[in-house]
Amino acid sequence: MFPVSMQEVRGKLLNGLEAAKLEQFVQDLKTKPDVAKAVNGPWRSRVEWQGGLKAKGYMRNHVASFDEPEGLGATDTAASAHEHILSAVGACMMTGFVFQATRNGIKIHNCEIALEGTFGSILNWAGLSDEDTPGYPEIKAKMYVKADATPETLERIWNEAWKRSVVTQTVAREVKVTPSFEAL
Amino acid sequence: MDSSLFPVTVVGSWPRPPWLIQALRKRQAGESSFEEFNAVADDAVLASVKQQEDAGVDIVSDGEQRRDNFYSFVVEKLDGIKLMTVAQLLDFVKDRASFEESLRALDVPAFAMKSPVAVGQVRARESLALDELKFLKEHTDRKTKIPLPGPYMLTRSSWFPGLSDNAYPEIEDLGREVSGILRSEVLALKEAGADFIQFDEPVLSQVVYGAEGAETFMCAALASRKDPTQELSYALELMNRTVQGISGIKLGVHVCRGNWSRKEDVLLKGNYGPLLPYLTEMKVDQLVLEFATPRAGELEVFKEYGDEKEIGLGVVNPRSPEVESSDLIEKRVREATKFFDQSKIYLNPDCGFGTFAERPVNDATTASAKLHSISMAAKRLRQRIAVAA
Numbered sequence: 376m377f378p379v380s381m382q383e384v385r386g387k388l389l390n391g392l393e394a395a396k397l398e399q400f401v402q403d404l405k406t407k408p409d410v411a412k413a414v415n416g417p418w419r420s421r422v423e424w425q426g427g428l429k430a431k432g433y434m435r436n437h438v439a440s441f442d443e444p445e446g447l448g449a450t451d452t453a454a455s456a457h458e459h460i461l462s463a464v465g466a467c468m469m470t471g472f473v474f475q476a477t478r479n480g481i482k483i484h485n486c487e488i489a490l491e492g493t494f495g496s497i498l499n500w501a502g503l504s505d506e507d508t509p510g511y512p513e514i515k516a517k518m519y520v521k522a523d524a525t526p527e528t529l530e531r532i533w534n535e536a537w538k539r540s541v542v543t544q545t546v547a548r549e550v551k552v553t554p555s556f557e558a559l
Numbered sequence: 560m561d562s563s564l565f566p567v568t569v570v571g572s573w574p575r576p577p578w579l580i581q582a583l584r585k586r587q588a589g590e591s592s593f594e595e596f597n598a599v600a601d602d603a604v605l606a607s608v609k610q611q612e613d614a615g616v617d618i619v620s621d622g623e624q625r626r627d628n629f630y631s632f633v634v635e636k637l638d639g640i641k642l643m644t645v646a647q648l649l650d651f652v653k654d655r656a657s658f659e660e661s662l663r664a665l666d667v668p669a670f671a672m673k674s675p676v677a678v679g680q681v682r683a684r685e686s687l688a689l690d691e692l693k694f695l696k697e698h699t700d701r702k703t704k705i706p707l708p709g710p711y712m713l714t715r716s717s718w719f720p721g722l723s724d725n726a727y728p729e730i731e732d733l734g735r736e737v738s739g740i741l742r743s744e745v746l747a748l749k750e751a752g753a754d755f756i757q758f759d760e761p762v763l764s765q766v767v768y769g770a771e772g773a774e775t776f777m778c779a780a781l782a783s784r785k786d787p788t789q790e791l792s793y794a795l796e797l798m799n800r801t802v803q804g805i806s807g808i809k810l811g812v813h814v815c816r817g818n819w820s821r822k823e824d825v826l827l828k829g830n831y832g833p834l835l836p837y838l839t840e841m842k843v844d845q846l847v848l849e850f851a852t853p854r855a856g857e858l859e860v861f862k863e864y865g866d867e868k869e870i871g872l873g874v875v876n877p878r879s880p881e882v883e884s885s886d887l888i889e890k891r892v893r894e895a896t897k898f899f900d901q902s903k904i905y906l907n908p909d910c911g912f913g914t915f916a917e918r919p920v921n922d923a924t925t926a927s928a929k930l931h932s933i934s935m936a937a938k939r940l941r942q943r944i945a946v947a948a
Contacts, residue, residue: 484588485670487646489663519668559671559917 390477397477429453457511461490463542464514464552471536476522479532484521485559491515513551516543519559526558564944565892565906565937566617567930568871570813570847571629571706571757572911573607573622574919574926583627583916587642593635600625601694608699610927615934618702618755618905621695628915629759630708630716631675636687637740639679639726640717645669648676651721664825671917674716677723681736687744692753702754707745709760709812710738710801711794716762734793738801745801749808757811757847757871758798761910763837764816766790768829791837798841811845811871812838816854818910821878821920823854830856839867847871849909850891851883861898870899873909874936875929878920882928888936901944906933 387394403410421433422441428449430441441456443449454462465488476483492511494500500509518533537543537554546552575583582599585591607622626632627642634642645662646669652658662669688705695703708716714734718727727733745756766787802810814834816827831838831848838846849855850873872895874888888906895904912926913919921929 484584485644485646485668487668487670489668491663519671521670557668559668 389480390473390483392473392477394477394480397474401478430456457492457494460511460546461492461514464540464546465490465516467540467542468516468518468533468537468554471540472518472520472533475532475535476524476529479524479528481528481532482523484523485519486522487519489517489519510549513553514546515553515555517555517557519557521559529558530556564901564941565904566702567615567934567937568618568704568755568905568907569611569616569620569930570815570871570873570877570907570909570911571620571623571704571759572626572913573610573620573624574913574921574923575622575624575916576603576606576923579603579624580916587627597625597690604691604694605698607923608695610923611930612699612701614927614930615938616701616930617934618704619695619699620704620706621691623706623911623913625691626916627673629706629911630712631673633687633708633713634675636683636685637675637681638684639677639681640675641678642673643676643722645672645674648674648719651719653720665820666822666825667819674719675713676719677717677727677733680726681717681733681740683740683743686747687740689744689747689751692748692751696752703752704755704757705748705753706757706759706813707741709758709794710734710741710797711790712758712760712762713737713741714797731793734797735800738797741801742805745805745808745810749805753808755809755811755845757813757845758801758843759813760794760798761813761815761817763791763794763814763834764827764829766794767833768816768827787833791834795837795840798843802842809845810843811847811869812841812843813847813871813910814838815849815873815910816852818877818914818920819918823852823878826852826854828854828856830860832856832860835860835864839864843868845869845871845905847873847905847907849873850895851876851909855909858895858898866900866903869903869905870895871905871907872899874906874933875908877908877910877912877926877929880921880925882925883932885932885935885939888933889940892936892940906937908933 404414419434423431423433425431428443428447429452432439432441439459440453441459442451442453443455445451469486469488472486473483492514495508495510495512496504496506498504499507516537520529522529533556537552543552579600582591582596586593586596603624604621607624608619611619623629631642634640649655649669688707692703692705714730714737717723718730718733723733748756798812820826846868848871850858872892874891875883892904892906908929912921
């Protein structure tokens with residue numbers, strides 16, 4: 376996939392990405408098994424307890440903080456781990472969308488994903504019941520996008536994006552993911 | 560027949576054609592100048608005026624075709640004020656959780672909601688609407704209405720803690736600046752021959768009917784609001800400071816309960832009772848209010864206020880696909896005459912048809928048909944009154 380319009384943006388920035396570099400990466404994945412193997416992983420995180428219900432996750436040279444709401448007796452200094460999951464699902468969907476849109480030479484003006492999940496049963500998590508699941512039985516993810524393409528094209532790319540999203544397809548093995556879409 | 564009875568007018572905005580939206584997007588992306596955009600908008604204004612005239616509107620607006628929405632357009636005319644999306648404001652919002660609730664309830668992306676934010680000393684670079692009025696007057700012989708953002712609306716939406724307090728430590732400091740700018744604007748528009756200036760203050764309904772702590776895209780800074788009584792008193796003070804002593808031009812204030820969605824259940828609800836003590840103290844001639852939607856409550860609350868002001872009676876819902884019949888509109892007006900002197904009743908839709916450029920609540924064909932229905936009802940009412948006389 377390398378439409379004519381992409382020729383025009385070779386070496387230029389589109390959606391904040393170097394389109395030519397991105398295309399080279401795709402070609403490398405296609406032709407160089409070592410590259411694909413390296414990108415496949417393993418990917419790692421090390422989580423360190425910070426006292427109370429706080430934790431830090433160290434991933435390569437990055438760090439993410441975790442805490443819990445005050446209702447749990449925690450200090451609410453950071454989002455909960457399960458909230459990070461929502462953000463991770465959304466961010467991964469967005470990565471795929473921007474990646475595919477850029478490869479198609481589509482300029483994105485704005486892009487936003489609103490995610491939501493409700494626990495199956497907090498009683499299960501607390502050890503007070505074995506019914507239902509402590510996790511999110513469903514994650515709703517709605518994308519809003521304003522871009523220079525038809526709503527049909529954008530929706531096609533969106534569907535590709537969430538279906539091929541690493542995080543979405545990781546959690547979707549246990550959770551029903553319900554995506555929806557609106558082009559503005 | 561007294562043709563001065565039941566003048567038909569609009570609240571302001573008209574749905575923008577797709578080519579105008581494209582031009583607006585280019586302008587907002589910095590890919591065209593305001594002058595280039597205005598050249599495109601001229602055609603849209605002409606089309607909007609023609610449709611209003613053809614529908615029988617007596618007092619026309621330019622359809623707000625040059626504006627992104629009814630208040631954010633000021634960024635093109637004022638220094639020290641910047642248009643920011645709610646997405647950009649998220650880093651500065653204290654209570655993001657309640658902000659998120661509002662976005663969810665409205666089913667809108669944060670990037671689509673924009674607010675002018677004071678980021679420096681606010682100064683008028685040019686008149687807010689003189690260019691609009693001049694063009695409008697050159698192309699119509701009807702009376703003209705110019706909507707302006709109300710002083711409370713503009714102050715509340717523009718003062719944002721963390722962004723505005725360098726230039727204006729307190730919201731009242733910005734309020735004084737804003738009312739001064741709007742006062743100069745009113746005087747300039749009067750001098751240029753405007754017939755009717757309408758201040759839009761829809762955020763007053765958020766103050767009264769919005770949930771405690773809830774914020775709206777329209778007024779991100781409401782998180783820092785005081786109690787409703789104090790806010791309404793402040794709105795009254797700002798309005799009267801803006802218009803004090805000005806005469807020779809019709810001044811109005813418009814309040815509605817939201818016009819950003821066609822889903823009636825996400826819009827605010829409540830009668831005018833809590834607002835009336837303040838609205839009637841404003842030194843304006845007319846209250847331009849919604850009445851077609853049941854969310855506006857019962858007319859009875861006007862019993863003790865009926866004759867204090869002219870009333871811009873909302874007789875059609877700008878968001879519904881159905882065109883209200885002249886019979887229904889006539890019935891609504893007759894009901895209103897129980898509470899208001901008929902000589903003080905103007906007829907208009909509840910709100911604009913395209914408050915937000917990218918989220919019009921109706922198409923131009925339906926909007927035209929609704930206005931036509933209003934003017935037909937006005938004609939019949941005048942005839943009936945003439946016959947009865």
